[in-house]
Amino acid sequence: MHRIGYLLNEGFQVMTIATQSVFEHTNLGASAPFYSIENYSIEGGEVRSSLGMSVSTQPAPPPAQSGIDTWIVPGVNDPLSSPASPQTLAFLREASAHARRMAGICTGGFVLAEAGLLAGRRASTHWFFAREMQMRFPDVRVEDDRIYVEDSGVWTSAGMTAGLDLALAMVERDLGADAARSVAHKLVMHQRRSGGQSQHSEMLDLAPKSDRIQNALDYARRNLGRALTVEELAEAVHLSPRQFSRVFTAETGQSPARAVEGLRLEAARLMIERSTHPLDVIARETGFRDRRHMREAFQRGFGVPPQAVRREARGAF
Known part of the structure; x- marks a missing residue:
């Protein structure tokens, strides 16, 4: 069982946790559940989204003992006015030493960058904030024209629906192209986009x-x-x-x-x-x-x- 932990912060984008449907439908199509999906926050309890709805979370466990395979950080509407807490950054630094992969969806990449996890790596984020990311974190190689990027176990995606493409790419990495294609069909995705595809018109x-x-x-x-x-x-x-x-x-x-x-x-x-x-x-x-x-x-x-x-x-x- 591959455990996936979503680390939620106040004001997280609702769209980013829609990616959980990718892992849910992967389980539904498998002979046995492959993924376990859990919502966490640093303190635990109810965490409000940007829309105002709340999600119940568990307190983030000690990374060395958590058994989490993949940590995913959802984005917020404005990463410039909603920086991650020092506790969140410290947790992610420690978690990165124990998890197989780390991911930031949309502006969640800013949190990974603040934690130092993107230093020297390629990364993507929502096109609207790409230039700001490059200015704030000059040691990150921002590829602002990519749907998602994976570099040495750290995944980042462009904005909004690009998170679905990132999650499908993880499924393909874990279970193969047939499994990812099947999930895309179930989610009625007209086209599953590759990481190198442009996020611009x-x-x-x-x-x-x-x-x-x-x-x-x-x-x-x-x-x-x-x-x-x-x-x-x-x-x-x-x-x-x-x-x-x-x-x-x-x-x-x-x-x-x-x-x-x-x-x-x-x-x-x-x-x-x-x-x-x-x-x-x-x-x-x-x-x-x-x-x-x-x-x-x-x-x-x-x-x-x-x-x-x-x-x-x-x-x-």
Whole structure:
């Protein structure tokens, strides 16, 4: 029996303990229960969530005697105004010496970082707080574009629903891909995302202020198979190329060429993850000159080649 302990603090996000359903349904599909799930807090008793509902918890046991295999720290809505107590940090430091793995869901990664458990490690967190995490903890290698990250037994995830992907990855690590896929189906998850998948949408990140520039982006996304010069985009929204480039950069913070490459990368990544098309076909469909050009763009944008994205996506199902 693998024991999983959730260490709850006041104001924990309700969404983060929804991950317990992953372990619950793993047990329901197994010949015998594999996981034991328990809620703890430093003092024990009722702990209020950010929504106001309370959860009954047990007092956190001495880590050396607890037999807990995995400790999971849920996030809070604002980790900057709700720092963990010294008792919590001391407990986690000791627990890390005895548990097989530690995890922080969403902003729970801040607690692990404050406890020193992310020093020298890669980590993820909610995109809204990623820059703050990097500034506060410069010894942490924050990967703000990842759904979840596992580094030497310490797991962290992006925000909200990304915790479900982290929990499913733990199930896959423990029981194999078939078990994780079965649980994802039971939870009616349309897609179980791999850790390397982006938590961002290129279109959302650009967030233009005017309809005109939004229309240019929509035009680009519909026509990624074309060369898409500045002149063509400018003509599509009835601006001169010079005026278009100036307004586009002012509103999005990126040049048109860089934004279009981001849209191509996003489209290509989705095709790689969700289809069986050859990479040559995907490169052509998303507007890259050839497979080599797409590989170079992937290395710049994601730090890995397209083949690695496909391998990881296939391993997630």
